[in-house]
Amino acid sequence: MSDTATSWDLPGKQKALMIAALLTGAFMGIINETLLATALPTIQQAFEISRGEVQWMTTAFLMTNGIMIPVSAFLIDRFSTRGLFLTAIGLFGVGTAIAAVATVYPVLLLGRVVQASGCGIMLPLLMTVLLAIISVERRGTAMGMIGIVIAFGPAIGPTLSGWLLEHYSWRSLFITVLPIVAVTMIVAALFLRNVTELRKPKIDVLSIILSSIGFGSFLYGFSIASQSGWLSPVVLISTGTGIVVIGLFVWRQLVLKTPMLEFRVFQFRIFTLAIIITMTVLISLIGAETLLPLFMQNVLNFSPLESGLMLLPGAIVIGILSPITGRLFDKFGAKWLALIGLSIVTVTTFMFTRLSLETSFTYLTVIYAIRMFGLSFALMPVMTSALNQLPPKWYAHGSAMANTLQQISASIGTAILVTLVAMGTKSFVPDTAASPELIGKQAQVVGFEWAFMGSTALAFIAFVLALFLHPPKKEKQIVQQIHGEDASMR
Structure with a gap:
């Protein structure tokens, strides 16, 4: 008898525990992308290294993650769900342990690389498993859970990091993760089943x-x-x-x-369009999470913890709404949700182009939270629509492709937006005889305004592209046609 399980023969409790283990693993991987953002100065001081050297903590993690994600489709096709996830979460745990006990910087950096080698597998695997075990009619609700991982994880990272650093050493950023890794591995070992079709490429x-x-x-x-x-x-x-x-x-x-990675997934027009929209939305998401803490700390003189707390309400909003918008997707499709969400994102991003030295903590917090409300309507519904366009045999490749392009878009977008900050800062021409410090801060305000203008343009482009998504009735017909045989078996 095959060890491979299908969506219709898994007990509800086992399916829930499987998803919980996979979600927890992917969440820990995603949160680690931003967890060290506020800790880099502390680590730099602890190991007496340069700013460029400590930046490799982030650069090496993102690079390794970006290398592993495209390979994940091949790994999912070749190895069992259970074995692959246990290997990935095991690598992440080993990397975390190495980093926690590191006494010299190269060992700490090695720990981050090992961490990332496991992280790059977990999110594509989670998406592929959900597509395999959840029926098309309820897929939006399930993918809404992934929205918590993708959006809530990066947003909560700086807040958690800031709080831990206020009370403990930088090692606490790794030590606190280890018990969660251990519990996740135990749950996965007990309840995870092999649900993907092994093609042994x-x-x-x-x-x-x-x-x-x-x-x-x-x-x-x-x-x-x-x-x-x-x-x-x-x-x-x-x-x-x-x-x-x-x-x-x-x-x-x-x-x-x-x-190894099937590029023919782009022959499906709506898949391609939805992935482009998702990439654009993600640039807008990651851009704000990067720029706003920098603005608060460098210009308004808030602490790292305060800048992290500013992001917290928005993270809570998208964490609560992602499953809800997933259920709305199951009823109404992606198009109208995306248009509503992206209109909110465009307007609120434009409001960040009106920054000043008097901008309050409350203003930033409220506008950011409303912006995340809009993103919850746009991000996962559009990505779910993209993956629904694919036949089941290409789920792993679609998930890997989506995550690869998200990683690329996040890197490109962050680089462009930070560059716009620098360009805007250099363009500032003071019209008063103010102090050099005040002029410097005024120049930085202009720089951040430039970056948010760029982010506003991207959000508007995504809104225009969303107009070309299929209306709900046509989208449902196409999905039923693609998955007709699979749906009838359920």
Whole structure:
């Protein structure tokens, strides 16, 4: 008898525990992308290293994550759900333990890399499993849970980090995670079943090499662009190498009989459109989570904890609403939800272009929370619509592709928005004989306004693109046609 389970023969309790374990693992991975954001100065001081060296804590994590995500589709096709998740969460736990006990910086950095090697697998695996075990009619509700992971995780990271650093050492950022990893592994070992179809594709070493070099170089180039300058030789060589090698990787996948990552998913028009909208929305999401704490700390002189607390109400809003908007998607489809959400995001992002030295904590908190309300209507409904366009055999590839492009868009978007801050700051021309310190802060205000103007433009573009999504009735007909055979079996 096959160990592979299907959506209709799993008991409800077991299905719930499976999803809980997968969600917890993915949540810990996502939260670790921003958990160290406020801790970098503390770590820099503790190990007596430069700002550039400590920044590798973030850069190395994102690069490794970006390398692993494209490979995840191949791994999901080749290895069992249970074995792959236990390996991924195990790697994450080992990396966390290494970082927690590190006495020299290279060991700490190694811990982050090992952490990221597990993280890059968990979110695509979670999406693929949900697509496999949840019927099409209830998929929005299930994918709404992923919205909590994608949006709530990065937002809560700085707040949690700030609180821990107020009371404990930087090691607490890793030590507090270890018991959660242990519990998640126990639950997964007891209740996780193999629900994906194993196709046992052959390992194509060249594809793995091209993917690692291509995505790694590309993400590295963009991660240092805002610091080193877009015309820096390192940036130009890294991004140029990345683009060329990714092109070779795509060509390789198109000629392989069984590709490591299936690029033919883009033959589905709505999948492609929805992924572009999701990428644009994610840039807007990550941009605000990056820029607002910087504005509060560098310009308004708030503490890291205070800037993290400003993000907390918005994180709570999207955490509560994501499952609700998922259920609304099941009833009404993605188009109208996306249009409502993106209109709110566009307006509230534009309100951040009216910053000043008198901008209050309350103003930032309230506008950010309303903005996250809008994002909850746009993010996961659109992504669910994208994945629903694919036949079941390409679920793993669609999930991996979506997460890869999200990682790329987040890196590119952050680099562009931080660059706009620098450009806007340099463009400022003071019209008063103010003190150099005041002029410097006024210049930075202009810089952040420029960045939010760019973010507003992206949100508006996403709104326009959402107009071309299928209306609810047509979307439902297409999904039923694609999944007709699968749905009838349920």
